[in-house]
Amino acid sequence: MITVFIEPDNETLHFERLKTVLLLQQRLGLRVNDALVIRGDMLLTPDCRLQDGDEIRIRKVISTG
Amino acid sequence: MKCRKCKAPAEIDLPSHNTACCRACFAEYFTGQVDKAIRHHGLINPGERVLVALSGGKDSLSLMLELSRQGYDVTGLHVDLGIPVSSAAARAKVENFCTARGLKLKVVELIKEGLPIPDVKQYIHRPICSACGKIKRHWFNRVALTDGFQVLATGHNLDDEVARLFANTLRWDAGYLSDQGPCLAAESGFARKIKPLYRLTEFETACYAFLNGIEIHTAPCPYSSGATFTGHKKLWSDLEYTSPGTKIAFYDGFLKRGRPAFAQVDKDQGRAVAPCTTCASPTSTGVCGVCRLKIAVTERRAADPDRQTDPDRQ
Ligand code: SF4
Ligand SMILES: [Zn+2]
Ligand SMILES: [Zn+2]
Secondary structure, three states: OOEEEEOOOEEEEOOOOOOOOOHHHHOOOOOOEEEEEEEEOOOOOOOOEEEOEEEEEEOOOOOOO | EOOOOOOOEEEEEEHHHHHHEEEEHHHHHHHHHHHHHHHHOOOOOOEEEEEEEEEOOHHHHHHHHHHHHHEEEEEEEEEOOOOOOOHHHHHHHHHHHHHHHHOOEEEEEEEOOOOOHHHHHHHHHOOOHHHHHHHHHHHHHHHHHHHOEEOOOEOOHHHHHHHHHHHHOOOOOHHHHHOOOOOEEEEEEEOEOOOOOOOOOOHHHHHHHHHHOOOOOOOOOOOOOOHHHHHHHHHHHHHHHHHOOOHHHHHHHEEEEEEHHHHHHHHHOOOOHHHOOOOOOOEEEOOOOOHHHHHHHHHHOOOOOHHHOOOOOO
């Protein structure tokens, strides 16, 4: 299972079996540069593989300014 | 995915530039884009003092950090809007950031100045964000002027600039189209206004803030409406996705070919500017717009029965 925390919505989602960051982004309706995908202190590119037990932080970047 | 430049594992995929970067090469790329903006448009001259408007968001704090790293003489300016909860949180982020990195900071408190945003919202019947923006700009200009800064820098990024240009274009607003850009020359008592991040997208400044461990203020303002700009930004996100590079091409094309034409048209339409009779800020209306706002808020607050038991409330 993969745990995904979404900012700034402060929402936590769980996914079974998502192989890559790209699939996660597609599931969330996000394009490659719409949000940072963070694991620990690293940024992930769309091709990165996700592992069971991963905790991922999605930080959306579009501001309302 | 590998870094296009050094082949280390990439952390940042940038399809708009047909590249991907590791964090070291991204830092170089970011610095290069800011440096290019500064040199290409003469944003900062040697020895000039730069006042950086700090909201607490990713763009302004990233800008402050990058300019200080490039050796510019920067001082931050934060305007504390006096909005319950959200203003204190934003201010704390700014103060912690500047303290931790040894950067100079000035804070203007609108409560002390008699014009907190909640009072403006209560007593002035016009969209709060337009009044708030006007008040913030007023204080940035005023501090730059009174404290001897030649340059006033803001964290507007490429997405902000493209969204604004797009909105101005939809209205064919010749006045704005004549001078929108990364550099607004000093004139009539205003400092030069610059946008050194204009070549970098919102995604890129967010990456920079994250990679540099900058803690940012993200909680939305309680008065925020989810403005129309966001709608335009979504539209541009779609365009950029199908044709990478469209944003910067649109904006650079405007600077090269659009703006000069509008500047020509707008040339003879300026109005005479003189110091505000109350605060000395340059204005074409005798008493400047913000001083007029303050007079109106003060009068209505004084006449408000709910506020009269509480005369010392600042
Ligand atoms: S959203 Fe809040 S801080 Fe931003 S301009 Fe409007 S009132 Fe001011
Ligand atoms: Zn590299
Ligand atoms: Zn004034």
